[in-house]
Amino acid sequence: MASAEFGYTGVHYVLSMSDARRDLSEWTAFRDKRAEVQIRTATQQAWAAVDHRLTYKSNHEIPRELQRRFARLSAILELADDQFSQLRQEHDALEARYSESLRSGDLDITIDSASVDAYLDDSTNPVARLAATATTKGSIVRDVNDDPERAQRDRRGLLRVLGLLNVGTIGELDELLNDETAIQTALEGLHRGLNDADYKASGFPDDIAAMVLLALKNAPRDRVEKIYLEDYAAAIAAGYARE
Numbered sequence: 001m002a003s004a005e006f007g008y009t010g011v012h013y014v015l016s017m018s019d020a021r022r023d024l025s026e027w028t029a030f031r032d033k034r035a036e037v038q039i040r041t042a043t044q045q046a047w048a049a050v051d052h053r054l055t056y057k058s059n060h061e062i063p064r065e066l067q068r069r070f071a072r073l074s075a076i077l078e079l080a081d082d083q084f085s086q087l088r089q090e091h092d093a094l095e096a097r098y099s100e101s102l103r104s105g106d107l108d109i110t111i112d113s114a115s116v117d118a119y120l121d122d123s124t125n126p127v128a129r130l131a132a133t134a135t136t137k138g139s140i141v142r143d144v145n146d147d148p149e150r151a152q153r154d155r156r157g158l159l160r161v162l163g164l165l166n167v168g169t170i171g172e173l174d175e176l177l178n179d180e181t182a183i184q185t186a187l188e189g190l191h192r193g194l195n196d197a198d199y200k201a202s203g204f205p206d207d208i209a210a211m212v213l214l215a216l217k218n219a220p221r222d223r224v225e226k227i228y229l230e231d232y233a234a235a236i237a238a239g240y241a242r243e
Helices: 025-030 042-051 064-103 113-120 126-136 148-164 170-177 180-194 205-216 230-238
Strands: 011-015 035-039
Touching (some): 042 064, 064 113, 113 148, 126 170, 126 180, 126 205, 148 205, 170 205, 180 205
């Protein structure tokens, strides 16, 4: 951003076709076209939303009484970006340390987003095995690449379930997810409770795992309702019954 410009901007790229692509017949109509790509962080987008309502385009246009406040706001947003970036780096480093501990057989790790990510991203991911078992029972297991945003929400939902069930360590989670006999029984119960050929304990792997864990722990209905809609919670609760 030039010194005369005002605001908290993102990075802008101007794109054009390479010489090799420009000579292809199917791209002839676009060979002289250019495109601009704007890359912004969440805080830069917040600034842009505010800036859109303002008429100031340079520092010289800002009333003297407001200049200091605008400068402080811009600095705060830049600092927030730095902190978010640092937090992300620290999260990744923590996840790497968790992965190393898990590979060494240390499962006495507190449940949190980083530890669960490390555990479930491992090649021996028990949730993947659980999902495969669910498929044999009639579940439709969605690929996380179909809707990555929804899959991330389901991972957060799984974390919430673990909190409600007081599952405190990766070791406790591992023990639950590796009890294949209990998982088979839980899946059968869930399918009986849902009683819907079009939706039988189906979804992304993490969501199916959350439902199975609720059934394994015989979670009270009021706890289930904190996560699922009331009618759906009743169906899950009905599936807790053991033959």
